[in-house]
Amino acid sequence: MLPGTRALRTFEAAGRHLNFTRAADEVGLTPAAVSYQIKDIEDQLGVVLFTRTSRRIQLTPAGVVLFEAVTDALDLLQRAAGRARRLARGSAQLRLSLGARFATNWLLPRLPRFRAANPTLELTFDITDQVRDFDTDDVDVAIRFGAGHYRPARSDRLFDTVIAPICSPKLIETGPRLETPRDLFHHTLCYADRKAEGMAWPNWRMWMAAAGIDDFDDSRCVAFAETSQVVQAVIEGGGVGLADLAMIAGDLAQGRLVRLFDIGLSVAQDYTYHLVYPERSSQDPRVLALREWLLAEAGRPIAAS
Secondary structure, three states: OOOOHHHHHHHHHHHOOOOHHHHHHHHOOOHHHHHHHHHHHHHHHOOOOEEEOOOOEEEOHHHHHHHHHHHHHHHHHHHHHHHHHHHHHOOOEEEEEEOHHHHHHHHHHHHHHHHHHOOOOEEEEEEOOOOOOOOOOOOOEEEEEEOOOOOOOEEEEOOOOEEEEEEOHHHHHHOOOOOOHHHHHHOOEEEEOOEEOOEEOOOHHHHHHHOOOOOOOHHHOEEEOOHHHHHHHHHHHOOEEEEEHHHHHHHHHHOOOEEOOOOOEEOOOOOEEEEEEOHHHOOOHHHHHHHHHHHHHOOOOOOOO
C-alpha cells in the first residue's frame, strides 16, 4: 500500500524532474523528509523508481508507469470530489466564478434585481481571475474576459467592450475646457497599459487617431496597470482617462464620472465578457435562469439612486 497524500504529492513533484529542495517547498517537507518518503515508497514496492545524481532525480521506466497511474488516480479523485461538493450544495444553489473587477463594478450593483427575479435560487461566488475546471473545482458557471473560445464548454457573449474618455464632473466645472478632442491636450491623460490574451488595450494614440488627430504626442500620458487604477486617478487626481464603459456604468449613473465625446474604441472583435458553462449544464434550470437574466441585464443601465 502506498504512503499517504504527502508521499504521493512528493512522488508527483519528483516525477516532474524537480530537485529535492523545490519538491520540499511544494509539500512543506524538508529535503531529508522528501528523500525518506521516496525511499519508503521504493521499499514498499520493491522497485527502483528514480535514478539519482548529486543534484537531480529522474524517473526510471518503472517510475514512469507508477507516476502515470498516480496522476490518473489523483485526477479521478479530484473530479469525484468536485462532483461531491456540487451535490452537497443542492439544487437551490448556483456557484459562479468571476473576477473581482466584474463582480464589484458590474454584477453586485445589479444583484438585487437577480434576487428579486429568482427568489428560490441562491447565487454564491468564487472571486478569482484564475481559469476554473468545471470537473474538478467547486463552480457551476463562470464569467471570463476573452474571445469566447472555451471549448468544450459553452459560452455566451454578454456585451461589447467599449473604451472611451471619462473625467470627473469637477474637472468640467473648474479645469480647462473640454469641448473638442483637441482640448484634451491641456489635460493629464491616463490609460491602462495592459494586454488580454496577447491583445493590447486601446491607448490614447489610438483614440486620437479615431478622432481624426494625427499630431498627438503621447509622451506625457500616464500609464497604469489596470483600468480600476485609471478610474481612481481620474476621480482623485482630476485627469482624463480611458475606461471600459460597462465597468463604470454605476459611476456614470451616479454622476461620479462623466463620459466625454461620442468616440469609443472596441477592444477587439469578440473580446469581451462571456458567460461560460459546461455542455452538460446547458439545460440546467439554474444555469438557464442565470443565462437569461445576464443576457437581458447586459442591455440595461444601472439605475441612479
